[in-house]
Amino acid sequence: MQLDVDLSVPKADRLAETLRLVRERADDHLVVLPELWLPGGWDYARWDEDAETLDGPTAQALAEAARDAGVWLHGGSIVERGDDGAHYNTSLVFGPDGALRATYRKIHRFGFDSGEAALMGPGADLVTLATPFGTLGLATCYDLRFPEMFRLLLDRGAEVLVVPAAWPARRVEHWRLLARARAVENQVFVLACNTAGSQAGLAQGGHSVVVDPWGEIVAEAGPEGRVLTAEIDTALVAKTRADFPVLKDRRVG
Numbered sequence: 584m585q586l587d588v589d590l591s592v593p594k595a596d597r598l599a600e601t602l603r604l605v606r607e608r609a610d611d612h613l614v615v616l617p618e619l620w621l622p623g624g625w626d627y628a629r630w631d632e633d634a635e636t637l638d639g640p641t642a643q644a645l646a647e648a649a650r651d652a653g654v655w656l657h658g659g660s661i662v663e664r665g666d667d668g669a670h671y672n673t674s675l676v677f678g679p680d681g682a683l684r685a686t687y688r689k690i691h692r693f694g695f696d697s698g699e700a701a702l703m704g705p706g707a708d709l710v711t712l713a714t715p716f717g718t719l720g721l722a723t724c725y726d727l728r729f730p731e732m733f734r735l736l737l738d739r740g741a742e743v744l745v746v747p748a749a750w751p752a753r754r755v756e757h758w759r760l761l762a763r764a765r766a767v768e769n770q771v772f773v774l775a776c777n778t779a780g781s782q783a784g785l786a787q788g789g790h791s792v793v794v795d796p797w798g799e800i801v802a803e804a805g806p807e808g809r810v811l812t813a814e815i816d817t818a819l820v821a822k823t824r825a826d827f828p829v830l831k832d833r834r835v836g
């Protein structure tokens with residue numbers, strides 16, 4: 584869901600509207616929300632006040648919505664208040680029973696020593712998760728610029744890379760290019776879910792995109808907030824790798 588993160592709308596209203604959209608989905612869906620859609624990926628001043636634990640109110644609300652709809656829900660990311668007192672940009676994935684199946688702390692923090700890079704702790708662990716849609720490999724936004732991370736996810740069995748983001752409009756062509764590059768070089772699906780609208784005066788890029796293992800765009804949003812849907816057949820991962828077995832020619836790693 585490419586959410587228009589309008590921070591002038593009260594948080595409770597934005598949460599309620601997003602949960603309503605999740606509950607509208609049918610039970611054979613994997614629903615993906617963007618990065619930091621509730622606190623805002625770019626409004627650093629909100630992060631401390633909005634930080635939550637992994638069993639906090641946002642996680643509980645997402646779990647309930649996943650269970651009510653019977654969907655797998657990648658809930659985008661929250662500002663996690665870690666046990667060590669640090670904040671992390673953490674993604675949450677819920678099963679259709681509402682159980683929290685995976686969490687991923689963003690490894691590469693954006694900001695070149697300021698912003699997220701200064702305010703959030705770095706994640707340390709790669710995360711994959713077996714689902715009926717294939718094995719998911721979890722990444723967030725800026726991670727997309729680091730191909731070595733995706734190779735490691737590939738080596739752990741990832742077939743569908745899920746990348747929530749708050750990627751600005753001024754670099755949206757990098758976003759589109761990198762999403763396709765990660766799909767082509769790893770022969771995987773990429774589900775890249777961005778924010779729309781404007782946060783802290785920064786126009787967001789939209790253009791959420793679903794890319795298949797051949798690098799073809801299966802579905803792509805424009806700049807506006809909307810629900811983007813696509814049908815994916817994970818068998819295409821094995822087929823692409825068998826028909827064009829480029830990964831067998833790796834010499835490093």
Ligand SMILES: NC(=O)CC(=O)C(=O)O
Binds near residue numbers: 725728757
């Ligand atoms: N917002 C991010 O984490 C990454 C980003 O904006 C980029 O250009 O990279």
